[in-house]
Amino acid sequence: MAFALADFMYHAQLMASSRPGAIGVAVDIVALSLQADRLAVLLVKLKRAPYEGRWGLPGGRIGAGETLEAAAARELLEKTGLRRELMQVRAFSAPDRDPAGRCISVAFLATIAAGDAQLSPTSKYAGVAWFPLAELQRLPYDHEVIVAAAADRLRELTETTAIAATLLPPSFTLGELQRAHEAVLGVQLDARNFRKQVAERGLVVETGEIRRGGRHRPAKVYRVRARKNPAAERGSR
Amino acid sequence: MAFALADFMYHAQLMASSRPGAIGVAVDIVALSLQADRLAVLLVKLKRAPYEGRWGLPGGRIGAGETLEAAAARELLEKTGLRRELMQVRAFSAPDRDPAGRCISVAFLATIAAGDAQLSPTSKYAGVAWFPLAELQRLPYDHEVIVAAAADRLRELTETTAIAATLLPPSFTLGELQRAHEAVLGVQLDARNFRKQVAERGLVVETGEIRRGGRHRPAKVYRVRARKNPAAERGSR
DNA sequence: GCAAAAGTGTTGTCGGTACACCCATGC
DNA sequence: GCATGGGTGTACCGACAACACTTTTGC
Numbered sequence: 001m002a003f004a005l006a007d008f009m010y011h012a013q014l015m016a017s018s019r020p021g022a023i024g025v026a027v028d029i030v031a032l033s034l035q036a037d038r039l040a041v042l043l044v045k046l047k048r049a050p051y052e053g054r055w056g057l058p059g060g061r062i063g064a065g066e067t068l069e070a071a072a073a074r075e076l077l078e079k080t081g082l083r084r085e086l087m088q089v090r091a092f093s094a095p096d097r098d099p100a101g102r103c104i105s106v107a108f109l110a111t112i113a114a115g116d117a118q119l120s121p122t123s124k125y126a127g128v129a130w131f132p133l134a135e136l137q138r139l140p141y142d143h144e145v146i147v148a149a150a151a152d153r154l155r156e157l158t159e160t161t162a163i164a165a166t167l168l169p170p171s172f173t174l175g176e177l178q179r180a181h182e183a184v185l186g187v188q189l190d191a192r193n194f195r196k197q198v199a200e201r202g203l204v205v206e207t208g209e210i211r212r213g214g215r216h217r218p219a220k221v222y223r224v225r226a227r228k229n230p231a232a233e234r235g236s237r
Numbered sequence: 238m239a240f241a242l243a244d245f246m247y248h249a250q251l252m253a254s255s256r257p258g259a260i261g262v263a264v265d266i267v268a269l270s271l272q273a274d275r276l277a278v279l280l281v282k283l284k285r286a287p288y289e290g291r292w293g294l295p296g297g298r299i300g301a302g303e304t305l306e307a308a309a310a311r312e313l314l315e316k317t318g319l320r321r322e323l324m325q326v327r328a329f330s331a332p333d334r335d336p337a338g339r340c341i342s343v344a345f346l347a348t349i350a351a352g353d354a355q356l357s358p359t360s361k362y363a364g365v366a367w368f369p370l371a372e373l374q375r376l377p378y379d380h381e382v383i384v385a386a387a388a389d390r391l392r393e394l395t396e397t398t399a400i401a402a403t404l405l406p407p408s409f410t411l412g413e414l415q416r417a418h419e420a421v422l423g424v425q426l427d428a429r430n431f432r433k434q435v436a437e438r439g440l441v442v443e444t445g446e447i448r449r450g451g452r453h454r455p456a457k458v459y460r461v462r463a464r465k466n467p468a469a470e471r472g473s474r
Numbered sequence: 475g476c477a478a479a480a481g482t483g484t485t486g487t488c489g490g491t492a493c494a495c496c497c498a499t500g501c
Numbered sequence: 502g503c504a505t506g507g508g509t510g511t512a513c514c515g516a517c518a519a520c521a522c523t524t525t526t527g528c
Contacts, residue, residue: 023262023299025341062260064339068330090325091343093305102301104262106328106343175506192509193491200489215500216506412479429482430518437516452527453479 024103027072028059028143029079029086030150033112034167038132039154039183041147042112043139044079045127050099051140055131057147059105072108079128084110089150097142105141109150111166158184162203165224171207173219174198261340264309265296265380266316266323267387270349271404275369276391276420278384279349280376281316282364287336288377292368294384296342309345316365321347326387334379342378346387348403395421399440402461408444410456411435 031042043055058079062071072086086108093104131137133151138144157163164180165172178194198204204222212218268279280292295316299308309323326344334342368374370388375381394400401417402409415431435441441459449455 022259023301025260025262062330062341064260065332067332068328068341088327091305091328093299093343095302095304104299104305106330173507190492191507192493195508196510197490212499214506215498215504217498217508219507410480427518427520428480429520432481433483434517449526451479452477452525454481454525456480 024061024098024101025068026059026061026103026105027068027075028057028092028105028107028146029072029076029110030057030089030107030147031076031080031082031084031110031112032133032151032154032167033116033130034114034180034183035130035132037179037183038134039151040130040132041136041151042080043129043131046140048100054140055127055129055137056140057143058128061103068106069108072106072110076110080112082110082112082116084112086110087153089146089153092142092146094142105146107146107150109153111154111163113169114167115169154184162201162224165204171209171221171223173211173221174204175219177204177222261298261335261338262305263296263298263340263342264305264312265294265329265342265344265383266309266313266347267294267326267344267384268313268317268319268321268347268349269370269387269391269404270353270367271351271417271420272367272369274416274420275371276388277367277369278373278388279317280366280368283377285337291377292364292366292374293377294380295365298340305343306345309343309347313347317349319347319349319353321349323347324390326383326390329379329383331379342383344383344387346390348391348400350404350406352406391421399438399461402441408446408458408460410448410458411441412456414441414459 029042033040033042042058044058046052046054046056058075060071060075062068063074066074068088069086073083076086077083087110089107089109091104091106095102097103097105133147136144136147139147154163158181164184165177167180167184168176174195175191177198178189178191181194182189202225205225207221207223209221210218211221266279270277270279279295281295283289283291283293295312297308297312299305300311303311305325306323310320313323314320323345324347326346328341328343330341332339334340370384373381373384376384391400395418401421402414404417404421405413411432412428414435415426415428418431419426439462442462444458444460446458447455448458
């Protein structure tokens, strides 16, 4: 009986690993932040062959009872100590993307506030560091493509929402917000137009505080406003 | 013998779905088309427990050497005989979304031209049919959420691209294109503004043909223009 | 001739962009 | 006093929305 069971288990496992359904499912996290007013991505020293020791995106297999979103949040927490809402970017599934075996990966985007970017890596990872996007080295797996897709998504969102504020501390000046937008979009913005639009859209509200520092006029401090309802009427086109 | 094999398969499947690393990976296809000027989704009679016999999205596990995109294209081909480019929507991964065992699914959107909507189901599926989105019944799994997400994606794309033309035959009149946009967006459009914008964006070109039919003035026939480069300069905001 | 869809222009509004100067402070 | 970033208003333009009538055909 015991033998029969072991035999069954063995075959079941063979079936499982050779069956088309037995494909690894992982998440990769593209955590973006501002470092010296430049967009930077969080990379970790990988521990798994064949890329052990190289810098790559944090990530890993999803757990049995876990959604992809939960797995991504867990991985981010383990590697950085940060809890964040993550946005799905898309799935990457080239059969040869992981030389260690078939594994698809769903990429997630996380925005990290500048103040939180001081890392508290756990013992699990020796190295965790920010790398400016503009001068990114070659990355293992298909991580370069994933980073590019996530950055594109952030750009799209920045053009219509206040997501760039999540790259800043809870309160910030309009100058800081403008520099965040510029870093994400990769363009220079006109201060007057930028302020006008931020005001019109009602994305931020004044806190009443004033921040002074540097040899210049003090700046009003703002925070993001609780999301306005985006349900807008659609007109004719 | 046949019984033993079936029994073994059943247990192997149970095993596979209970192993942490062995999470099923599937695709679901949301094929959208126009039926009588209304947006409709392709559903098939499911064959797998516990929803056998119910209508649901076509889909299935991905193969060992297959990308998600290839799997989605294959499933669509198998169920409808149609070859189409598919767009990723997003991944759905609630642990309990499939009562038969842990399985994440990546949803794909396909647009089917009205002329191709005559189905040629293979013997593999008894039932394949179009269902108007507006009056969709309850669907098994999380298919309702998936359909909604795909329809949203189609709406977004319709507002900026000529994707709605892919719901039509290769050549079409502007009236047909307008009705396609209206069906997708769920609003009435102004004919003059619609034509003006289509012309300005250069999304379509005249074929030179004239289509006459019905007791009214004949219409010029158009086809989509090879994609204009969407690389546009970004201005200040 | 009449029903039915095709086809066509103008006007007002609004959002986006370009552009230049004064303000408050630290040094 | 000067360097630095904060803060403000106006004018032009292009995109979008609203709006009505003539054209061509089938019946």
